[in-house]
Amino acid sequence: MAATAAIPQFPHDFLWGVSTSAHQIEGAADERGASVWDAFTTVPGNVKDGSTAAVACDHYHRYREDVALIRELGVGAYRFSVSWPRVLPTGSGSVHTAGLDFYDRLVDELCAAGIRPVPTLFHWDTPLVVQEAGGWLKRDTAERFADYAAVVAARLGDRVTRWITLNEPAEHTLLGHALGQHAPGERLLFDALPVAHHQLLAHGLAVRALRAAGASDIGIANSHGPTWPASADAEDTAAADFYDILLNRLFADPLLLGQYPDGIGELMPSPDLAADLRTISAPLDWYGINFYQPTKVGAPLPEGTAAEFSGVTLPPELPFSPREIDGYPVTDFGWPVVPDALTELLTAFRDRYGDGLPPLVITENGCSYEGLDDQERIDYLEGHLRALHRALEAGVDVRGYFVWSLLDNFEWAEGYRRRFGLVHVDYDTLERTPKASYDWLREALRAQRP
Numbered sequence: 001m002a003a004t005a006a007i008p009q010f011p012h013d014f015l016w017g018v019s020t021s022a023h024q025i026e027g028a029a030d031e032r033g034a035s036v037w038d039a040f041t042t043v044p045g046n047v048k049d050g051s052t053a054a055v056a057c058d059h060y061h062r063y064r065e066d067v068a069l070i071r072e073l074g075v076g077a078y079r080f081s082v083s084w085p086r087v088l089p090t091g092s093g094s095v096h097t098a099g100l101d102f103y104d105r106l107v108d109e110l111c112a113a114g115i116r117p118v119p120t121l122f123h124w125d126t127p128l129v130v131q132e133a134g135g136w137l138k139r140d141t142a143e144r145f146a147d148y149a150a151v152v153a154a155r156l157g158d159r160v161t162r163w164i165t166l167n168e169p170a171e172h173t174l175l176g177h178a179l180g181q182h183a184p185g186e187r188l189l190f191d192a193l194p195v196a197h198h199q200l201l202a203h204g205l206a207v208r209a210l211r212a213a214g215a216s217d218i219g220i221a222n223s224h225g226p227t228w229p230a231s232a233d234a235e236d237t238a239a240a241d242f243y244d245i246l247l248n249r250l251f252a253d254p255l256l257l258g259q260y261p262d263g264i265g266e267l268m269p270s271p272d273l274a275a276d277l278r279t280i281s282a283p284l285d286w287y288g289i290n291f292y293q294p295t296k297v298g299a300p301l302p303e304g305t306a307a308e309f310s311g312v313t314l315p316p317e318l319p320f321s322p323r324e325i326d327g328y329p330v331t332d333f334g335w336p337v338v339p340d341a342l343t344e345l346l347t348a349f350r351d352r353y354g355d356g357l358p359p360l361v362i363t364e365n366g367c368s369y370e371g372l373d374d375q376e377r378i379d380y381l382e383g384h385l386r387a388l389h390r391a392l393e394a395g396v397d398v399r400g401y402f403v404w405s406l407l408d409n410f411e412w413a414e415g416y417r418r419r420f421g422l423v424h425v426d427y428d429t430l431e432r433t434p435k436a437s438y439d440w441l442r443e444a445l446r447a448q449r450p
């Protein structure tokens with residue numbers, strides 16, 4: 001296949017992988033405790049196609065077939081998430097053994113296929129019982145999360161060496177608790193900030209629990225992307241700086257520098273913020289970045305004009321407004337395709353965090369397009385892998401790259417109408433069919449091997 005020369009040569013020990021998350025693929029909802037997403041999706045209007053993830057890809061019953069697809073693809077690692085309510089239906093206390101058994105079988109299957117398991121402990125599916133007790137607005141949730149981390153590590157830690165604590169706490173704060181577009185559907189705007197602090201604390205306490213269980217290879221997966229000011233005017237650059245703090249620094253600064261951006265620490269609920277920040281900034285073995293697209297941001301729009309973000313109409317009191325990025329192709333989702341923004345992001349990240357920065361891993365990158373003959377996805381992946389390689393050449397220490405996603409799956413508030421998979425899923429028959437991008441990636445990875 002001519003496509004084999006499509007990407008430059010990466011270091012021989014570079015880790016290639018694919019990503020998924022529990023709620024988006026597992027199904028088997030009646031074989032686990034309820035999560036905030038089960039409650040959210042049953043409210044009409046919350047999910048655009050009216051669907052739920054009760055069955056999704058039925059990965060819970062078809063994981064062997066999915067592991068075979070990963071093996072055939074030739075990647076070295078699989079990033080999946082563990083469902084907290086499948087392991088602990090009430091959030092803490094008694095373990096649902098059958099739920100934990102599932103991850104045990106999955107890890108065995110992966111190891112037998114020579115694929116490294118990389119579990120994420122939290123990808124947005126908070127147990128409903130924990131939510132009813134106050135959820136991420138409560139400090140106690142961080143403690144319960146650490147107990148859950150210890151339960152999972154005790155069972156899988158003999159075979160799992162690499163762990164991810166949280167997925168995108170920024171999106172979970174912003175979309176789930178500030179804007180209400182994701183579960184649990186809270187619209188708290190800036191009153192959502194405690195959700196950020198408690199997730200960071202949960203991360204720090206989970207790192208401690210994982211280390212106590214012997215784990216030595218721990219990271220986190222955060223969403224990042226360059227923020228482009230709408231113009232050079234002072235109002236626009238100030239608005240862009242503000243947005244950049246929320247997306248790119250609110251989580252990374254405490255994790256990597258041990259401090260919140262100026263003015264934010266005072267807003268966080270904590271009996272002892274300095275002690276919390278020490279917990280949060282415990283050294284990581286690597287730092288995961290989920291990259292999709294840059295964001296252009298300007299001053300708030302004039303009164304009466306509604307700004308949109310990710311399909312939601314933003315409340316007028318926000319001190320910024322996202323703007324269209326023109327001049328680039330867009331995915332089905334309307335997100336601009338700007339591979340150079342990945343190089344820009346990675347070099348800026350290295351410059352900002354310097355010596356405090358552990359090795360980086362791209363824990364998600366991908367796009368939504370219809371169809372089996374998905375040349376646009378091939379172009380997207382090829383462009384981003386070239387951009388990633390340029391960052392390596394510029395001296396940024398990136399050790400791995402995971403495609404989002406292995407399978408088409410339940411795309412949150414969009415339901416099943418956005419398809420991110422390398423493998424197509426027919427939601428009537430649950431049949432899996434590799435797309436052209438799957439074949440392309442398999443050949444590209446084959447060409448990487450000596």
Ligand code: GBH
Pocket residue numbers: 021167168171223290292293295309310311322334335336364404411420
């Ligand atoms: C990830 O979040 C999630 O981890 C994953 O579960 C999900 O399936 C996947 O990405 C695909 O969505 O409208 O142009 O302003 C993605 C985070 C946040 C990236 C919103 C795009 C808005 C783009 N996303 N952002 S735009």
